[in-house]
Amino acid sequence: MSEASSTRLIAANAAGLAKAAALLRAGDLVAFPTETVYGLGGDATNDRAVARIFEAKGRPRFNPLIVHLPDLAAARAFAHFSPDAERLAAAFWPGPLTLVLPLHEGAGLSPLVTAGNDSVAIRVPAHPVAQGLLRAFGGPLAAPSANPSGKVSPTRAAHVLAGLEGRIAAVVDGGPCAVGLESSIVALAPPRLLRPGGLPAEAIEVCLGVPLTTGPDPSRPLAPGQLASHYAPAASLRLNAAAPHPGEVLIGFGPAESATLSLSTSGDLIEAAANLFHILREADALAGPSGHIAVTPIPERGIGRAINDRLRRAAAPR
Ligand code: TXA
Numbered sequence: 268m269s270e271a272s273s274t275r276l277i278a279a280n281a282a283g284l285a286k287a288a289a290l291l292r293a294g295d296l297v298a299f300p301t302e303t304v305y306g307l308g309g310d311a312t313n314d315r316a317v318a319r320i321f322e323a324k325g326r327p328r329f330n331p332l333i334v335h336l337p338d339l340a341a342a343r344a345f346a347h348f349s350p351d352a353e354r355l356a357a358a359f360w361p362g363p364l365t366l367v368l369p370l371h372e373g374a375g376l377s378p379l380v381t382a383g384n385d386s387v388a389i390r391v392p393a394h395p396v397a398q399g400l401l402r403a404f405g406g407p408l409a410a411p412s413a414n415p416s417g418k419v420s421p422t423r424a425a426h427v428l429a430g431l432e433g434r435i436a437a438v439v440d441g442g443p444c445a446v447g448l449e450s451s452i453v454a455l456a457p458p459r460l461l462r463p464g465g466l467p468a469e470a471i472e473v474c475l476g477v478p479l480t481t482g483p484d485p486s487r488p489l490a491p492g493q494l495a496s497h498y499a500p501a502a503s504l505r506l507n508a509a510a511p512h513p514g515e516v517l518i519g520f521g522p523a524e525s526a527t528l529s530l531s532t533s534g535d536l537i538e539a540a541a542n543l544f545h546i547l548r549e550a551d552a553l554a555g556p557s558g559h560i561a562v563t564p565i566p567e568r569g570i571g572r573a574i575n576d577r578l579r580r581a582a583a584p585r
């Protein structure tokens with residue numbers, strides 16, 4: 268999909284959902300209604316689709332995204348459910364509750380979805396159109412709110428078009444969202460409310476039988492150390508390298524003859540974002556624990572800003 272192509276408005280009927288699911292399987296982005304707000308959906312197992320979500324929203328950072336699934340049985344494939352998590356899911360799914368749970372490594376999620384963390388945020392939306400789309404697609408959908416970064420969340424298809432027209436393949440029009448406020452986000456062990464939202468905290472506390480502590484607001488960027496601590500390579504990292512120093516593993520962007528690995532040989536920023544977490548791991552393995560990695564300059568535009576933000580965190584002194 269090119270950025271100049273226009274965004275189609277798709278009707279929320281069986282034929283429309285089949286069309287939307289086909290676009291998603293092709294790696295395109297489709298906005299869809301949930302009972303909270305419209306989500307900007309992409310195949311959560313497809314690195315390029317997830318990279319495009321960040322590109323379309325103009326997000327300057329790789330914040331982790333919520334993974335949407337049709338039911339608890341499907342969700343169990345992607346995360347570990349403790350007894351508390353099972354209790355909350357049984358009580359409030361489908362509905363406006365997102366659970367942050369330990370990730371099942373190897374379940375196939377793009378590392379961009381979790382921003383390289385070992386936890387994953389999972390939500391089972393109640394909206395019949397979201398349910399229909401998830402079942403037609405048959406896999407996990409990564410979906411932040413369908414608005415440009417820093418703007419208000421959309422509760423109608425027209426709001427999505429106002430912000431993202433020409434940047435995404437389609438919007439499924441399911442009318443206005445009933446809740447109009449994002450989902451409540453809860454992490455467990457110990458129970459913590461990361462974001463107040465559509466499900467009242469009191470209801471969650473009654474279900475768990477203990478009070479929730481309130482944590483940092485995840486709608487704001489995570490503190491630099493939080494992400495870096497999970498995903499800094501063991502090797503040292505040098506940015507904006509013109510050429511490798513002796514013993515360094517060089518990660519290139521665009522044509523770079525001395526590069527061992529490349530984020531994108533053609534200089535495609537979306538491809539580079541899609542490859543970022545895989546290549547960092549590979550470079551780390553090649554360099555070894557006290558080794559050295561260098562990266563050639565990445566342009567500070569579009570999704571390049573998020574790539575540079577992530578690289579700066581990984582390169583920060585620790
Ligand atoms: O109601 C909603 O939750 C909507 C609809 C579309 O489902 N989605 C939504 O997504 O509000 P978004 O990306 O706008 O907000 C998701 C929040 C972010 O602040 C992110 O930091 C947090 O969830 N989040 C995602 N994964 C996380 C994780 N593994 N740990 C902690 N926070 C996480």
Ligand code: MG
Nearest residue numbers: 411412420486
């Ligand atoms: Mg949002």
